[in-house]
Amino acid sequence: MLIFLVGFMGCGKSYTARNLSSMLSIKQIDMDKAIEEQEGITVKEIFQQHGESYFRELERAYLKNLDPADDIIIATGGGAPCFFDNIGLMKQKGLVIWLNRSKDIALAQLLKGIDKRPLLAGMTIDQVDAFYSQKLEERRPFYQQAHICVGDASVEEVAMMIKAYRQKSIS
């Protein structure tokens, strides 16, 4: 089964994917990293050199190419479910989990990574705070289509939810 982790930048998708991977012995992929390897440049450079819509096309193509028969945990980029019908495509191909972390936790992480994230380039702390609130509301209708929504649950708790979901879909 493909397991997609979705959610806003800073919600810990990559961290959770790595930990779930060792806990459940399922391979994991970080979509941003996979796209960076494929293009030979960073996501920030893709945005700078080719623009955001080119990056969104790359995300779309990446999702289209995934084989639903594979067992992989995929940490998606924060915007991936919010373009084209990517959320529908992910739901068709596997289990989609929204890491809906509380604002304090997500913001603290976001502030650490301002330099890496093209959408936050040059922002002050207050601007990141305002961006977070506004963008999350824009994206909520996409994220909330996920099969499972987890708040500040631990990786162990997310692993239990996945096991329960898989059990249910087998029986």
Ligand code: S3P
């Ligand atoms: C983006 C989130 C980033 C990355 C790109 C755009 C977004 O991934 O895909 O910078 O639109 O929210 P993370 O959520 O892993 O930071």
